[in-house]
Amino acid sequence: MKKDKQIKLALKNCGSIDPEKIENYIAVDGYKALGTCLGEKGSSEIIDVIKASGLRGRGGGGFPTGEKWEMASKFVADQKYVICNADEGDPGAFMDRSILEGDPHVVLEAMAICGYSIGATEGYIYIRAEYPLAIKRLKMAIDQAKEAGLLGINILGSGFDFDIRLKYGAGAFVCGEETALIASMEGKRGTPVIKPPYPVECGYKGKPTIVNNVETYANIPVIINKGAEWFSSIGTSGSKGTKVFALAGKVKNVGLVEVPMGTTLRELIYDIGGGIINGKKFKAVQSGGPSGGCLTEKHLDTPIDYESLKECGSMMGSGGMIVMDEDDCMVAVAQFYLDFSVEESCGKCVPCREGNHVLYQILNKITHGKGELKDLDKLKAISEVVKSTSLCGLGQTSPNPVLSTLTNFYDEYYDHVVNKKCVSKQCRALVEYKIIEDNCIGCTACKRVCPAEAITGEVKGKHVIDPELCIKCGACIEKCKFNAIIVE
Amino acid sequence: MKKIKTISDLNAIRKVLENDRIDSEDKKVIVKVAMSTCSIATGSKKVISFFREQMGLEAIDSLVVQTGCMGLCHSEPTVIVSVPGKDSVIFGNVTEKKVNEIITSYIKEGNDIEGVLLKKNS
Ligand SMILES: Cc1cc2nc3c(=O)[nH]c(=O)nc-3n(C[C@H](O)[C@H](O)[C@H](O)COP(=O)(O)O)c2cc1C
Ligand code: SF4
Ligand code: SF4
Numbered sequence: 269m270k271k272d273k274q275i276k277l278a279l280k281n282c283g284s285i286d287p288e289k290i291e292n293y294i295a296v297d298g299y300k301a302l303g304t305c306l307g308e309k310g311s312s313e314i315i316d317v318i319k320a321s322g323l324r325g326r327g328g329g330g331f332p333t334g335e336k337w338e339m340a341s342k343f344v345a346d347q348k349y350v351i352c353n354a355d356e357g358d359p360g361a362f363m364d365r366s367i368l369e370g371d372p373h374v375v376l377e378a379m380a381i382c383g384y385s386i387g388a389t390e391g392y393i394y395i396r397a398e399y400p401l402a403i404k405r406l407k408m409a410i411d412q413a414k415e416a417g418l419l420g421i422n423i424l425g426s427g428f429d430f431d432i433r434l435k436y437g438a439g440a441f442v443c444g445e446e447t448a449l450i451a452s453m454e455g456k457r458g459t460p461v462i463k464p465p466y467p468v469e470c471g472y473k474g475k476p477t478i479v480n481n482v483e484t485y486a487n488i489p490v491i492i493n494k495g496a497e498w499f500s501s502i503g504t505s506g507s508k509g510t511k512v513f514a515l516a517g518k519v520k521n522v523g524l525v526e527v528p529m530g531t532t533l534r535e536l537i538y539d540i541g542g543g544i545i546n547g548k549k550f551k552a553v554q555s556g557g558p559s560g561g562c563l564t565e566k567h568l569d570t571p572i573d574y575e576s577l578k579e580c581g582s583m584m585g586s587g588g589m590i591v592m593d594e595d596d597c598m599v600a601v602a603q604f605y606l607d608f609s610v611e612e613s614c615g616k617c618v619p620c621r622e623g624n625h626v627l628y629q630i631l632n633k634i635t636h637g638k639g640e641l642k643d644l645d646k647l648k649a650i651s652e653v654v655k656s657t658s659l660c661g662l663g664q665t666s667p668n669p670v671l672s673t674l675t676n677f678y679d680e681y682y683d684h685v686v687n688k689k690c691v692s693k694q695c696r697a698l699v700e701y702k703i704i705e706d707n708c709i710g711c712t713a714c715k716r717v718c719p720a721e722a723i724t725g726e727v728k729g730k731h732v733i734d735p736e737l738c739i740k741c742g743a744c745i746e747k748c749k750f751n752a753i754i755v756e
Numbered sequence: 757m758k759k760i761k762t763i764s765d766l767n768a769i770r771k772v773l774e775n776d777r778i779d780s781e782d783k784k785v786i787v788k789v790a791m792s793t794c795s796i797a798t799g800s801k802k803v804i805s806f807f808r809e810q811m812g813l814e815a816i817d818s819l820v821v822q823t824g825c826m827g828l829c830h831s832e833p834t835v836i837v838s839v840p841g842k843d844s845v846i847f848g849n850v851t852e853k854k855v856n857e858i859i860t861s862y863i864k865e866g867n868d869i870e871g872v873l874l875k876k877n878s
């Protein structure tokens with residue numbers, strides 16, 4: 269496996285230090301950036317460095333971090349807050365968890381730097397309760413940092429106070445959206461509200477609040493230590509630094525990778541990911557989870573950066589990267605993501621609540637062989653409405669998997685609705701199990717395993733499947749040692 | 757850790773810690789076992805305690821420590837082994853049996869053995 273295309277900034281210490289020992293972190297330049305900031309830099313100087321670095325939010329939106337901090341710093345208030353968004357709800361994504369488990373202090377240090385820059389003395393990490401190990405290590409890290417005087421009152425004799433607490437999320441995807449997250453922290457129902465005002469002006473408890481993603485914070489200390497110029501030399505013109513991806517699906521080397529922005533999808537999937545498992549053919553890659561789009565073969569040379577991915581109809585997202593092969597049905601994939609969005613929609617606005625549901629039902633109809641050609645137009649029209657009229661990012665992006673598969677895999681949709689065929693043979697309603705007479709030796713293995721008693725035949729005689737009775741469970745195919753059963 | 761009162765104290769402490777960093781250790785065998793959710797799910801807790809036990813039994817001058825994960829989820833549990841004078845090596849899919857092999861064949865006898873994911877010179 270080639271690893272040389274990777275550059276580790278956010279994951280710098282993951283896998284090399286003991287995350288439960290603050291001494292280990294301090295030894296690798298830990299809390300050095302905080303010391304530099306408190307000792308030598310004023311608030312605006314730090315913000316200028318972050319602005320000049322070109323760092324953009326890693327939580328999905330890609331908003332310039334330095335500008336966000338600058339806005340929060342300019343509002344006058346008796347209290348401001350720094351929040352770390354560790355809700356990480358994308359299916360298949362675990363970048364933030366790995367950082368928190370492998371290097372918790374980096375996030376604490378960055379949050380303190382943020383607090384100092386904007387004039388906040390309190391920080392909160394909003395973390396999903398399903399991350400017990402990350403929570404345990406964060407708690408240990410906070411205790412150690414307090415004991416060492418790196419959090420708390422009068423940090424390093426500078427007169428700056430900063431404290432960090434944990435708040436737990438119950439795992440609703442929408443609570444990762446910053447206004448819903450804040451509502452949830454305030455003990456209210458986790459539903460988004462209209463922006464503006466943005467949290468930088470009116471956030472937690474109505475005060476100016478910074479919400480940044482775990483990975484965004486993980487880049488801060490290294491930027492302070494090595495400088496904006498160094499950081500901005502990595503990446504592309506509009507997207508600086510690196511991005512961590514959770515590579516999953518039908519790729520050989522499933523795992524976490526960190527690559528410079530501008531790396532192509534091909535390099536990510538083939539050079540680092542090792543290509544497709546079992547020698548199958550690559551079909552699509554989904555970035556951005558339920559908000560992203562399915563890209564195909566022709567997009568493989570697209571550089572990974574915020575703009576390029578958007579132009580292709582997908583998005584950077586928070587770092588989920590799911591690779592699909594020839595056995596994946598793209599209509600079923602769209603249905604899977606829609607199912608997720610229907611489940612996770614908070615129900616506040618009609619287009620998202622009802623629109624996604626209708627989209628899901630149409631997709632369901634298609635995968636069950638009951639689709640009509642006009643359904644494809646309906647999918648498109650409803651998608652556009654949901655996108656343009658939903659309140660928050662969930663509804664504004666949830667039709668993306670539908671639209672991108674419709675654009676990139678129109679033939680597959682057409683096959684489902686017109687020819688009633690599913691080329692990847694994933695849609696049960698559209699396949700038929702058959703026994704090839706010539707290959708069948710009459711061992712009866714399939715007949716014995718069939719739960720529907722759909723197979724008839726005598727020992728050493730030819731066996732037949734009754735399509736009326738067959739429930740398409742696939743059990744017989746696994747038992748047949750003679751390749752006599754096929755799916756069509 | 758004792759309270760650090762000033763920035764210069766922090767810098768002084770860092771100097772000391774840098775010097776006895778595990779990575780700058782050049783006499784002991786260093787074993788780093790990835791211990792994140794994915795590693796633990798595949799059995800790294802067993803691996804780390806077995807390593808500690810066996811290194812003790814074999815009386816090898818060593819440090820066995822836990823780390824976060826390197827992102828090699830496809831091959832967890834993963835372990836980085838650094839033998840003085842050699843590049844560090846990452847082993848994947850480590851089991852108790854593999855631990856025995858790493859100790860006897862790789863560490864004690866200095867043989868190249870299978871199961872190496874990649875070499876690392878840090
Ligand atoms: C439905 C939805 C879910 C989101 N989930 C997350 C999440 O899990 N983690 C995260 O950092 N940002 C998430 N965001 C983005 C946040 O609203 C916010 O933009 C982000 O935390 C800002 O941090 P950044 O600028 O560092 O990326 C989500 C947004 C939406 C619309
Ligand atoms: S697919 Fe299942 S139900 Fe159909 S014939 Fe085979 S075993 Fe019977
Ligand atoms: S297992 Fe295969 S060969 Fe045996 S009876 Fe069934 S179909 Fe025929």
